[in-house]
Amino acid sequence: MTPPTPPAPPASPHALDAHLRIDRAAFRLDLPLTAAPxxxxxxxxxxxxxxxxxLRALAGLxxxxxGHLRLDSTTLEDPATGLHTPAESRPVGVVFQDYLLFPHLSALDNVAFGLRCRGADKKTSRTEARPWLERMGLAEYAESKxxxxxxGQAQRVALARALAVRPRLLLLDEPLAALDARTRLEVRAQLRRHLAEFEAVAVLVTHDPLDAMVLADRLVVIEDGQVVQSGTPSEISRHPRTDYIARLVGLNLYQGTAEGRTVTLPDGEQLFTTEELTxxxxxxxxxxxxxxxxxxPESSARNVWQLEVGGLDLHGDQVRADLTGPLPLAADLTPAAVAELDLAPGTKVWASVKAAQTHAYPA
Known part of the structure; x- marks a missing residue:
């Protein structure tokens, strides 16, 4: 009797299913990465x-x-079997920091370029490219170099070029970094709208936490080639787990041992909180x-330390004071408060934080 055929394994719920392992002389990237459509x-x-x-590994460069790289259940790379799909054969679009538009081509022909590379003739590629310029609000610049x-316009042309080939994976490499502050705000809002309409997977690399918080559904934080934290923007901003992430989201962060509502740091300093932990x-x-x-101070705050001003920097419309001493921390003040306190590097101050304004969570 012929044994029954075993059922096929269930399809992955992830459009992107990757484990990126790259070894270099002094560096190893070991990054599991999944994303839903x-x-x-x-x-x-x-x-x-x-x-x-x-990003270069995902692009095939x-x-x-x-490890492995699968996109829509199709394996693009598997070193164990020697499979490596070249970059030009992957359904991937890339938007670079510096646009990388062809200077001798019009905006329309830049958008059409990817379609030409996929085999479309000049007339067809230009016809298919034009609606993408219109979606970016650039129809009147079709023939502009x-x-x-x-x-901002150049970056939108670059985005249109990447999207015109209908990629299943869109890679965005610091797409707003080269823009001035005002243009960045405008293009960020437009990019958010286009990404919300994009039915495939997008991976964004950025140094700007605001870009990440506004544009991404999920953040993956990497340090030394490893994932140190992953979650939604709200999860990451509320529960940072490394100093880098804390600085990224603008928090003072400390790790110690909790007993009730007191957390003792490795050097013996204590922080008082309202959450009870062990x-x-x-x-x-x-x-x-x-x-x-x-x-x-003679306030009700239980967390009080004598510190020294290490530096003062403008931080938006506030002044960020970096304080050194038993518990190094950052404090935000108004310029008026800085003047009233007569603060300068080297000034001795007392810092207080109410327990109700701290947030404690398991390490």
Whole structure:
């Protein structure tokens, strides 16, 4: 009797299913990465963390040492079997930081270029490219050369070029970094709208936490080639797990041992919170929760330290004070408060934080 055929394994719910392993002389990227259809991932991390390496691997520009890369259940790369789909054969679109438009081609022909590479003739590619320029609000610039475009317009042409080939994976490499602040705000809003309409997977690499928080559904934070935290923007911003992430989302972060509502840090300093925990814990609070005084305060705040001003920097419409001492921290003040307290590098101050303004969670 012929044994029954075993059922086929269930299809992956992920449009992107990858484990990117790349070994170099002094660096290893070991990055599992999955995304559902329509999901926008942002890769964040300090310089040298492996973000650009990951993007190059996804694009097919850098072969994997081990692991795999599957897109829509199709394997594009598997070092164990020797499979490596070249970059030009992958259903991938890329938007670069510096646009990389062809200077001798019009905006329309730049958008049509990818379609020509996929085999369309000149007339067909231009016909299919024109609606993408219209969607970007650039119909009137169809025949303009890149030198006649503003930075924001050039970046929208680059996005149209990437989307025109209908990629199943869209890679965005610092797409807003070259724009000035005002243009960045406008293009970010437009990019968010286009990504919301994109039914495939998008992966964004950025150093700007605001870009990541606004554009991405999920953040993947990489340090030293490894994932240190992954989650929605709200999860990451509320529960940072490394100093880098805390700085990224603008929080003071400490790790220690909790007993009840007290968290003792490794050097013996204590932080008082309103949450009750036992064991390894993080404590976080925003710089805006810190109140500075020239003399020891007589307030109800239980967290009080004498510190020294290490530096003062403009931070938006606030002044960010970096304080050194038993508990190094950052505090945000108005320029008027800085003047009233007569703060300068080297000034001795008292800092207080109410327990209710701290947030403790398991490490």
């Amino acid at each position: 329509g999901e926008v991932l942002a890769l964040l991390g300090p310089n040298g963390a492996g973000k650009s390496t990951a 850098l072969p994997l040492t081990a 890149p030198r006649a475009l503003s930075g 064991g390894a814990a993080f404590v976080a609070f925003p710089p805006s929760a810190v109140v500075l005084h020239r003399t020891r």
